[in-house]
Amino acid sequence: ILNVEQSPQSLHVQEGDSTNFTCSFPSSNFYALHWYRWETAKSPEALFVMTLNGDEKKKGRISATLNTKEGYSYLYIKGSQPEDSATYLCALNTGNQFYFGTGTSLTVIP
Amino acid sequence: DSGVTQTPKHLITATGQRVTLRCSPRSGDLSVYWYQQSLDQGLQFLIQYYNGEERAKGNILERFSAQQFPDLHSELNLSSLELGDSALYFCASSPWGSGANVLTFGAGSRLTVL
Numbered sequence: 001i002l003n004v005e006q007s008p009q010s011l012h013v014q015e016g017d018s019t020n021f022t023c024s025f026p027s028s029n030f031y032a033l034h035w036y037r038w039e040t041a042k043s044p045e046a047l048f049v050m051t052l053n054g055d056e057k058k059k060g061r062i063s064a065t066l067n068t069k070e071g072y073s074y075l076y077i078k079g080s081q082p083e084d085s086a087t088y089l090c091a092l093n094t095g096n097q098f099y100f101g102t103g104t105s106l107t108v109i110p
Numbered sequence: 111d112s113g114v115t116q117t118p119k120h121l122i123t124a125t126g127q128r129v130t131l132r133c134s135p136r137s138g139d140l141s142v143y144w145y146q147q148s149l150d151q152g153l154q155f156l157i158q159y160y161n162g163e164e165r166a167k168g169n170i171l172e173r174f175s176a177q178q179f180p181d182l183h184s185e186l187n188l189s190s191l192e193l194g195d196s197a198l199y200f201c202a203s204s205p206w207g208s209g210a211n212v213l214t215f216g217a218g219s220r221l222t223v224l
Contacts, residue, residue: 032210043112043200043215044153051210089153096208097166098143102152 002026004092006101013080014109020076021104023090027071031095035064035075038087038103047075047088080108113137116201116216124224128189131219135182135203141165142184143204143213144176148197159184160207191223 005024013019025033032051036044048057053068061078077084087103113136123129135142144156155168159178170176173191178184188195198218204211 034212036213036215043114043217044213045112046212046214049210049212091213093210097155097158097168098213099155100145100153 002029002092002094002099004090004099004101006088006090006104008104009102010105010107012107012109015080015082017080017108018076018078019080019106020074021088021106023073023075023101025071025073025090025092025099027068029092029094030068030071032093033066033068033073034091034093034098035073036089036091038089040086044089049093075104077106080106082108082110084108112214112216114139114201114203114214114216116199116219118219119217120220120222122222122224123191125191125193127191127223128187129191129221131186131188131199131201131221133184133186133201133203133216135184135201136214139203139205139214140182141204141207141211142178142182143202144170144184144186145200145202146197147200147218148194153200156186158207165207188221191221193223196221196223 035047038044050066055066089103092099115134141160145153156170158166201216202213
């Protein structure tokens with residue numbers, strides 16, 4: 001079992017603040033890195049898939065970067081809004097299996 | 111609606127019983143994954159099927175079994191249920207069995223064992 005770690009476990013920010021969180025993974029088993037957004041009472045939804053070292057992806061106010069050599073990815077949210085409140089999951093894709101982190105729970109306070 | 115359908119949404123049963131959870135993948139997807147999410151734990155991979163064949167196995171107990179049928183829907187069977195089996199069970203589907211797939215998740219089946 002591969003260990004995918006996310007930090008922090010939870011985060012409370014004020015509306016308008018920018019924030020970021022980290023996903024760490026063993027770089028030796030890397031095929032792709034996925035980010036999912038999981039709102040309460042819903043199912044996880046795919047945000048980004050990154051495959052190359054140095055990849056940067058952006059969707060609106062949310063962006064992600066990838067460093068496969070050192071085994072980490074950052075997710076950034078610029079100008080957080082209450083609707084950004086969710087758990088953000090990262091998953092290491094080894095090509096055969098997905099290994100999920102336990103997520104970062106983000107609460108944006110209006 | 112993600113296109114992945116899971117039934118039932120909620121299920122309450124007693125210890126020792128057996129239940130079946132069902133998943134219909136998104137149209138065109140050949141691979142089905144089952145995950146378990148217990149309290150305060152992340153998504154634990156149970157098993158994956160691709161086009162009817164078992165592809166990968168994770169931390170699936172011997173009391174649990176699954177299969178994928180010719181129409182690509184999948185069933186997860188949980189038997190001799192214990193209190194600790196109470197969890198949210200997610201099904202996800204993807205186009206292929208490996209590679210840079212993107213998983214599409216269903217809404218989950220919440221199992222409560224009393």
